[in-house]
Amino acid sequence: MGLALIWGSTFVVIKGALDDVSPLLLVTARFLIAGAILSPLALTVPRGFSRETLQGGAILGTLLFLGFWFQTTGMEHTTPSRSAFITGTAVIFTPILSVLLAIRRPSVTSVCGAALATGGLWLLTSPAEGGHGFGRGEVLTLLCAICFAGHILALDHWTRRADKRRIAFLQVATVGILGILPTIFVEHLWLDRLRFNPTPRLLVAMAIMVLLATALALFVQSIVQSWTTPTRAAVIFAMEPVFAAITAWFIDGEILAGASLVGALLIFAGMIVAELRQPWAADAE
Numbered sequence: 001m002g003l004a005l006i007w008g009s010t011f012v013v014i015k016g017a018l019d020d021v022s023p024l025l026l027v028t029a030r031f032l033i034a035g036a037i038l039s040p041l042a043l044t045v046p047r048g049f050s051r052e053t054l055q056g057g058a059i060l061g062t063l064l065f066l067g068f069w070f071q072t073t074g075m076e077h078t079t080p081s082r083s084a085f086i087t088g089t090a091v092i093f094t095p096i097l098s099v100l101l102a103i104r105r106p107s108v109t110s111v112c113g114a115a116l117a118t119g120g121l122w123l124l125t126s127p128a129e130g131g132h133g134f135g136r137g138e139v140l141t142l143l144c145a146i147c148f149a150g151h152i153l154a155l156d157h158w159t160r161r162a163d164k165r166r167i168a169f170l171q172v173a174t175v176g177i178l179g180i181l182p183t184i185f186v187e188h189l190w191l192d193r194l195r196f197n198p199t200p201r202l203l204v205a206m207a208i209m210v211l212l213a214t215a216l217a218l219f220v221q222s223i224v225q226s227w228t229t230p231t232r233a234a235v236i237f238a239m240e241p242v243f244a245a246i247t248a249w250f251i252d253g254e255i256l257a258g259a260s261l262v263g264a265l266l267i268f269a270g271m272i273v274a275e276l277r278q279p280w281a282a283d284a285e
Contacts, residue, residue, distance in 0.1 A: 002254020008243025028179030058160030077137030084244030113274025123263030
């Protein structure tokens with residue numbers, strides 16, 4: 001629950017930081033610094049980096065890089081609350097991906113949860129219902145949710161087979177390394193939108209994102225998620241958009257009202273319903 005609180009509260013922080021820094025540069029700098037902070041934890045482990053650990057760190061880092069790239073870029077075109085609730089649909093995509101990868105039939109609750117979330121997305125984003133439309137920001141954030149769902153499943157797999165501290169370090173470092181070339185060649189040379197304005201607001205935001213939302217949160221997630229099932233982890237993470245909406249209201253005065261509020265509630269209900277019973281739950285637990 002603490003991780004959901006930390007990640008939920010950073011949506012507003014990231015939205016504000018994007019006024020002073022471009023998305024890819026923000027993601028790259030955030031994870032390179034966090035990787036440097038986590039490096040002593042990994043290097044103090046007596047055994048060397050096994051092939052399985054390196055492979056797991058690379059896969060997890062790639063999923064995180066794509067997810068945060070999509071999310072941060074998408075947040076330029078949508079609000080913190082909308083971004084959070086769409087990101088929260090990762091809870092719906094987690095059982096869907098599990099079904100696809102394991103070739104299992106979805107449970108009834110998974111189907112019902114997906115239906116509720118789909119209806120909620122329509123209400124949250126439909127201009128006819130008072131939303132702002134399903135535009136570029138929403139599409140990118142939905143792609144982010146799929147990547148994060150893959151990360152939840154992959155983390156459950158790799159943290160049960162490799163050293164957790166090194167997995168935490170490798171996935172964070174991988175995100176930072178993967179971001180270097182796209183930041184230079186895509187964001188700077190191709191799109192010509194690289195920007196960095198070291199304002200006090202940006203420096204405070206970076207400190208929060210690096211120390212709390214990245215180094216601490218991902219290290220803790222790597223350790224504790226192996227103590228539970230993907231089902232229970234996903235249910236807990238469903239609180240993230242709720243904390244994001246509360247933070248956005250408290251700091252920016254952003255309010256979800258009317259059809260948008262109903263849509264957000266349907267998405268949240270879909271997250272919970274989808275995780276009430278999963279195909280793998282009996283074996284995992």
